[in-house]
Structure formats: C-alpha cells, structure tokens
Amino acid sequence: MTSEEEPFHSVESILQEFIPEEKLRLVNSVLYGETLRKLDLSSAEAESNFDVAGYKFEAKPESSRQPRIVRVGVIQNHIGNPVVSTNVPQERSAIYERVGRIIHQAGRCGVNVLCLQEAWPMPFAFCTREKHPWCEFAESAIDGPSTKFLQALCTKYNMVIVSPILERDDVTDVIWNTAVVIDNHGRVLGKHRKNHIPRVGDFNESTYYFEGNTGHPVFETEFGRIAINICYGRHHPLNWLMFGLNGAEIVFNPSATITGLSEPLWGIEARNAAVANGYFTCAINRVGSEEFPNQFTSGDGKPAHTKFGHFYGSSYITAPNGTRTPGLSRTRDGLLVAELDLNLNRQVRDIWGFQMTQRLPLYVDSLTKASELSFEPQRMK
Amino acid sequence: MTSEEEPFHSVESILQEFIPEEKLRLVNSVLYGETLRKLDLSSAEAESNFDVAGYKFEAKPESSRQPRIVRVGVIQNHIGNPVVSTNVPQERSAIYERVGRIIHQAGRCGVNVLCLQEAWPMPFAFCTREKHPWCEFAESAIDGPSTKFLQALCTKYNMVIVSPILERDDVTDVIWNTAVVIDNHGRVLGKHRKNHIPRVGDFNESTYYFEGNTGHPVFETEFGRIAINICYGRHHPLNWLMFGLNGAEIVFNPSATITGLSEPLWGIEARNAAVANGYFTCAINRVGSEEFPNQFTSGDGKPAHTKFGHFYGSSYITAPNGTRTPGLSRTRDGLLVAELDLNLNRQVRDIWGFQMTQRLPLYVDSLTKASELSFEPQRMK
Numbered sequence: 070m071t072s073e074e075e076p077f078h079s080v081e082s083i084l085q086e087f088i089p090e091e092k093l094r095l096v097n098s099v100l101y102g103e104t105l106r107k108l109d110l111s112s113a114e115a116e117s118n119f120d121v122a123g124y125k126f127e128a129k130p131e132s133s134r135q136p137r138i139v140r141v142g143v144i145q146n147h148i149g150n151p152v153v154s155t156n157v158p159q160e161r162s163a164i165y166e167r168v169g170r171i172i173h174q175a176g177r178c179g180v181n182v183l184c185l186q187e188a189w190p191m192p193f194a195f196c197t198r199e200k201h202p203w204c205e206f207a208e209s210a211i212d213g214p215s216t217k218f219l220q221a222l223c224t225k226y227n228m229v230i231v232s233p234i235l236e237r238d239d240v241t242d243v244i245w246n247t248a249v250v251i252d253n254h255g256r257v258l259g260k261h262r263k264n265h266i267p268r269v270g271d272f273n274e275s276t277y278y279f280e281g282n283t284g285h286p287v288f289e290t291e292f293g294r295i296a297i298n299i300c301y302g303r304h305h306p307l308n309w310l311m312f313g314l315n316g317a318e319i320v321f322n323p324s325a326t327i328t329g330l331s332e333p334l335w336g337i338e339a340r341n342a343a344v345a346n347g348y349f350t351c352a353i354n355r356v357g358s359e360e361f362p363n364q365f366t367s368g369d370g371k372p373a374h375t376k377f378g379h380f381y382g383s384s385y386i387t388a389p390n391g392t393r394t395p396g397l398s399r400t401r402d403g404l405l406v407a408e409l410d411l412n413l414n415r416q417v418r419d420i421w422g423f424q425m426t427q428r429l430p431l432y433v434d435s436l437t438k439a440s441e442l443s444f445e446p447q448r449m450k
Numbered sequence: 451m452t453s454e455e456e457p458f459h460s461v462e463s464i465l466q467e468f469i470p471e472e473k474l475r476l477v478n479s480v481l482y483g484e485t486l487r488k489l490d491l492s493s494a495e496a497e498s499n500f501d502v503a504g505y506k507f508e509a510k511p512e513s514s515r516q517p518r519i520v521r522v523g524v525i526q527n528h529i530g531n532p533v534v535s536t537n538v539p540q541e542r543s544a545i546y547e548r549v550g551r552i553i554h555q556a557g558r559c560g561v562n563v564l565c566l567q568e569a570w571p572m573p574f575a576f577c578t579r580e581k582h583p584w585c586e587f588a589e590s591a592i593d594g595p596s597t598k599f600l601q602a603l604c605t606k607y608n609m610v611i612v613s614p615i616l617e618r619d620d621v622t623d624v625i626w627n628t629a630v631v632i633d634n635h636g637r638v639l640g641k642h643r644k645n646h647i648p649r650v651g652d653f654n655e656s657t658y659y660f661e662g663n664t665g666h667p668v669f670e671t672e673f674g675r676i677a678i679n680i681c682y683g684r685h686h687p688l689n690w691l692m693f694g695l696n697g698a699e700i701v702f703n704p705s706a707t708i709t710g711l712s713e714p715l716w717g718i719e720a721r722n723a724a725v726a727n728g729y730f731t732c733a734i735n736r737v738g739s740e741e742f743p744n745q746f747t748s749g750d751g752k753p754a755h756t757k758f759g760h761f762y763g764s765s766y767i768t769a770p771n772g773t774r775t776p777g778l779s780r781t782r783d784g785l786l787v788a789e790l791d792l793n794l795n796r797q798v799r800d801i802w803g804f805q806m807t808q809r810l811p812l813y814v815d816s817l818t819k820a821s822e823l824s825f826e827p828q829r830m831k
Contacts, residue, residue, distance in 0.1 A: 087468045095461075269803065306687035307691070391714040429817060432691075432692065432817065435665070440810040447667050449640040
C-alpha cells in the first residue's frame with residue numbers, strides 16, 4: 070500500500086534510527102516535550118496490517134480531586150479498495166471491514182472514546198468534483214448505515230465513537246460534512262457540522278457542502294467533555310477557542326490531508342491549540358493514495374490524473390502542556406491510544422494562566438470593529 | 451558563558467551531525483518546511499563571540515507586482531555582565547557595548563528592519579520581585595538612553611529598529627513593558643505596550659507593569675508594515691489575530707523565556723501564528739543565565755537562589771506557509787537575518803483562503819456571548 074514516492078515511515082523512526090540515545094533525549098525534549106510512558110496494550114491482538122501504539126499522559130496527584138482517567142483512541146486507515154469503483158455499497162462495505170477490525174482492537178485496548186478519520190466511510194472523492202455517484206455516500210446521521218454499523222460496537226465495548234461522515238439532511242437533502250457522536254450505550258448524542266470549508270487544490274469541498282450551522286457544541290459523555298474540530302477548521306484559532314470556551318476537555322481533529330500541501334503545518338496546529346486552550350487535542354489524518362475511475366485536475370497546472378494523495382497519516386495526541394505523542398506511521402493504518410488524566414487541563418491552566426490573562430472583552434470590541442465594512446485598521450505612519 | 455547543565459547548541463546541530471543527508475532532507479521537510487537558500491553575508495565581519503546566519507524566503511514572480519524584498523534581522527544576546535551589580539548605568543553600558551557590536555554587523559548585512567530581544571537594555575530582573583534598584587532601568591520611550599543610543603544606529607544604517615524596553619511613562623511614572631519603533635531616519639514612529647502579562651514562576655511580571663493600553667498598532671515603515679507581539683502575548687491567538695487584521699506583514703515576538711518552562715512550545719506558537727494569519731513572524735529569545743545580588747524564590751517549592759535562567763535562545767523566523775529557518779543557538783549570542791519577499795503573504799493567503807473562510811461575524815457573536823457573566827456554554831448531554 071506504500072506508494073513509491075513516499076517510502077518513509079515517520080520522522081520519529083529516522084530520529085530513532087540515527088541519533089544516539091542521550092542526544093535523542095535532548096532532541097525529543099525540545100520537539101515533543103516530556104517523555105511519555107508507554108501503555109501496556111498486550112490485550113490487543115497482533116495484526117500485521119496496522120500498528121498499535123499507546124502512551125500515558127499523567128497529572129500530579131491532588132488532595133481534593135481523584136484522577137480523571139480516560140482512554141482515547143484514534144484510527145487512521147486506507148480505504149478498503151485503493152482503486153475505487155462506482156459501486157457505493159460495495160466500497161462502503163470494504164471500508165467497514167477494514168476499519169471494523171481496528172475498532173475491535175480499540176475495544177480490546179479499553180478505549181473509552183474513539184474517533185475515526187474525516188469522512189471515514191468513503192473515499193475522499195471531493196477531488197473529482199463529480200456529484201454522481203459520490204453523493205450517494207451521504208447518509209443520515211441518525212439512522213444511516215455508518216451510524217448503525219458503529220452503534221453495535223459502541224454497545225459491545227462501552228465506548229463512545231465519534232463518526233465523521235458525509236451527512237445528508239433527512240428533510241432538505243442538503244449535504245454536510247458532519248461528525249456524529251454515538252455514546253457508549255449506542256445512542257446518537259448529537260452531531261457537529263464542519264465550520265470552515267476549504268477551497269484549495271484537490272480540496273474544493275465547497276462544491277459539496279456549506280459552512281456548518283451547528284456552532285461549537287461540546288458533548289458531555291460519561292468519560293469527559295469532548296468536541297470535534299473537523300479538518301480545515303484546525304487552521305482557524307477562533308474555532309479551537311470556541312470549543313474551549315464551551316468547556317471541551319478533549320478536541321478531536323479528524324482530517325484528510327496530503328503531502329506537499331500541509332505536512333509542515335500538521336505538527337503545529339492541533340498542538341498549538343492544545344496549549345492555547347488548555348485541553349487535549351487528537352489530530353487524525355487518513356493514509357495512502359486513492360484512485361478514481363475518471364480523470365480530474367488539481368488546480369495546479371499539472372496534467373489530469375486519476376490518483377489522489379498521498380495522505381500522510383501521522384496522527385498524534387497532545388496534552389495542554391504541549392507534550393505530544395510520536396505520530397503514527399505516514400504510510401500504514403494505525404490505532405493510537407492515549408490514557409489521559411483530565412486533571413492535567415486545570416493544572417496546566419493554573420500554571421500558565423492563559424484563561425485569566427485572555428482579555429476577552431478587549432477582543433470582542435476589536436473584532437466587532439474589524440468585522441464592520443467601515444473598519445479602519447490601527448496604523449501608525 | 452554556556453552553563454554546564456545546558457551544553458547543547460541546538461536541535462538542528464544534532465540532526466545535522468547524525469542523520470545522513472538524504473534522510474535529513476525528509477526530516478527537515480516535515481519539521482521545517484521548504485529548504486531555504488542561505489544568504490551571502492560575507493559583508494559581516496567575523497567575530498568570535500556571536501553567530502551570524504541568514505536565509506532567503508522567496509515568492510513566485512508576478513506579472514502585476516514587483517517583488518517586495520526586505521531584510522529583517524533579529525538579535526539574541528546575553529546581558530553584558532552575567533553577574534549583575536546594582537549600578538544601573540554601569541550594567542546598561544555593558545549591554546550597549548555587547549549589543550552595539552551585533553547591531554553594527556546587522557547594518558553591514560543590509561538589514562532594513564531589526565528587532566532586539568524583550569527588555570534588551572537590562573537584566574531580566576523581574577524574577578527578584580524587588581523594585582529597587584531594578585525600576586531604575588525604566589526609561590522614556592521618546593528620549594530615554596536606549597532610544598538615543600539606537601537612533602544614531604538607525605540613521606547610520608538606514609535601518610528601522612524595534613527596541614523592547616522597560617518604559618517609564620514620562621507623566622504618571624507608570625512602568626510598562628514596551629516596544630519602541632524607531633524608523634530608519636532615527637525618528638520614534640510609535641510604541642506598543644505588551645498586551646498580556648504573565649504570572650508564572652519567575653515571570654511574575656504583573657508586579658512591575660499592567661496589561662498594555664495601546665491596542666494592536668501596525669507601524670507603516672518604508673520597508674513594510676510591522677507589529678510587535680511582546681513575549682507572553684505569543685500564547686494568545688487573539689493577539690496575533692488582531693495584528694493581522696490591522697494589516698501587519700511582519701510580526702516580531704521579542705521574548706525572554708527559559709528551559710523547563712516553555713521550550714517545547716517555542717517552535718509552535720510563533721510559527722502557528724504565521725500560518726494562521728498569513729504573515730511573517732520573528733521569534734526572539736535571550737540567551738544564558740543571569741545572577742542577581744539577593745536571593746529569590748521561583749514559586750516552585752525549591753530553595754532560594756540567585757541565578758536565573760537558562761534562557762535558551764533559539765530565535766527563528768517563519769513564513770506564512772509554515773516554512774521556518776533553523777534556530778539560532780541555544781547558548782550563544784547571534785544575529786539571524788532573513789530576506790523576505792512580502793509578496794509571499796498574499797500568495798499564501800490566496801492558496802489557503804483562511805481570511806476568506808474565517809467567518810468573523812460568527813465569532814464576534816459567539817465571543818460576545820462568551821464574555822458575558824450570564825454565558826451558558828453550548829453543551830449536549
């Protein structure tokens with residue numbers, strides 16, 4: 070599945086291979102923060118076609134609060150058939166088969182809250198700008214096939230699953246890019262529609278859906294307060310901010326993004342958001358290339374082609390103090406598990422004081438002015 | 451000057467030493483973005499006690515606009531006497547002597563806009579929480595000794611200098627943490643007072659000064675529109691945002707921060723701001739340890755001590771596409787020069803569309819609600 074142009078597994082594997090241990094410790098302390106202990110995930114069964122990794126984010130003990138431990142999981146994966154056919158149910162089934170195997174492992178690892186990648190039950194066909202047949206992948210958030218498929222797994226493993234899908238509104242037929250939150254009893258807790266839509270190269274997604282109308286909801290699960298910042302929304306600090314102001318403790322960023330476009334930004338944005346907002350973030354990207362039946366162009370002056378990608382994976386999790394896990398592979402499917410003590414959020418907020426020093430009223434005033442047509446920027450000549 | 455505990459020069463020097471060239475190219479493409487060409491800085495004279503490095507950020511040629519080339523420089527340095535006396539003019543002179551030598555080199559490198567580190571004309575004495583004698587370092591922005599010292603250099607080298615000082619208001623005696631912008635004709639173009647003040651460990655700076663009252667000014671220089679986000683303001687995405695909305699093309703972040711507190715965040719925050727706001731950012735940190743006459747404590751349960759630091763340097767410059775320079779040393783004084791084509795800002799904004807997709811009115815509405823005492827967060831149970 071590894072494409073020839075993109076053979077390398079990860080930055081971390083290169084660092085590990087060549088840098089002596091003592092020096093690597095220094096490099097990692099600057100690039101990744103504190104050293105994280107690995108989780109014992111021997112309850113997962115070894116499978117050859119995806120990686121499983123797990124880390125532990127610890128907080129200081131407090132005399133007034135018990136630790137608030139939660140295991141989160143993120144899954145990155147290729148689609149079922151890298152050469153996509155126009156038979157929608159068939160393509161969807163191949164993905165369910167592939168992702169289902171990994172979800173079972175997440176269950177065996179004791180994951181409490183799992184998030185899948187953006188538009189996980191479909192190829193990322195938006196590059197084609199063809200409506201037929203790809204719009205057939207759009208489905209109901211409440212009782213579509215993907216929700217039904219996951220509900221059984223939620224119940225089986227007592228696990229919340231965040232399911233980012235292409236949603237078709239049951240009444241109006243409008244299509245949205247939506248994350249459905251299914252709780253650990255298999256009930257749909259709610260949904261969030263992607264707030265910011267890209268118009269970039271192969272990601273002219275505004276062809277298919279509009280800016281979301283669901284605000285910045287935070288979902289109160291049995292395992293903590295979660296929110297979802299879908300893909301391109303990670304470029305918008307205000308989006309991250311509002312999830313924080315609404316009380317999110319963990320924000321997932323299910324994404325689909327490719328080498329040559331965003332990779333130098335990938336390690337920065339979700340991580341910066343964790344620090345700025347005092348919560349955990351989980352950045353998830355799909356993996357591999359996807360080939361479509363018809364030619365398309367990418368808005369870059371290059372010849373028409375049928376292959377899209379390489380999606381570079383590299384999913385990772387960051388704590389509010391900026392410490393992050395290594396990334397999953399750039400080329401292979403994977404399950405990344407992290408055990409979080411949610412007490413760390415408040416501990417880090419107490420240390421840094423970003424919430425106290427934020428001066429929100431100042432910015433309400435400035436942004437109000439800046440959003441008016443008569444706005445005059447503050448300039449000194 | 452290198453302290454025993456902090457012997458390593460930089461992450462980049464370790465990567466360079468151990469990773470083979472072909473693999474290093476891959477690592478750097480993920481960690482640092484595009485490969486930057488080095489500037490020819492042979493006009494600078496070799497000096498043994500500081501480093502000089504220079505890089506070039508290029509933009510695509512356009513048929514309707516000429517390139518807009520500007521050379522920016524940032525200086526990181528130890529104070530003049532690492533063991534600080536209470537003789538304020540003497541300490542200040544030692545710093546002028548040390549920094550002056552580097553400024554001359556910046557002039558010889560053709561730097562158009564230069565920025566010094568936070569509170570550059572003084573030791574970072576705020577850790578002591580003693581008012582006497584350190585408040586004596588506070589000086590007029592208009593005609594204080596540091597402004598006068600720099601005005602001559604601005605004129606000599608046709609160079610704008612951003613001078614972050616401890617400012618004493620000429621009328622009220624109030625002290626501020628201020629960046630003074632002196633233009634290339636030696637005139638004070640204006641000043642900006644630090645908007646967000648830390649209360650963290652050795653950085654209980656609210657003892658000395660209050661949150662700034664100058665908004666988010668952008669200074670229109672002959673070489674481009676610049677702004678200054680002072681130190682702890684880099685943790686606040688809204689602060690970066692307002693400088694962007696006011697039209698900044700280059701935002702300097704003069705700082706003073708130490709190992710063990712912020713280092714894993716250092717490479718993220720100013721870089722994320724460049725990406726999110728479509729401008730260049732220049733992150734500057736001082737270097738080394740500073741020793742004070744009297745003992746102080748650091749709010750961390752450890753015994754009283756007299757030594758403060760290690761400030762870890764690592765100053766760097768980032769383009770709006772996320773590509774960044776290597777950092778200056780963690781241990782040595784340095785001058786980092788970058789030649790920017792400011793056309794890159796608009797080119798990257800056109801590619802990514804973050805300004806178009808920002809939905810400012812949505813956030814004005816949400817933040818207005820969030821700043822009210824009656825605010826009810828958007829939660830789903």
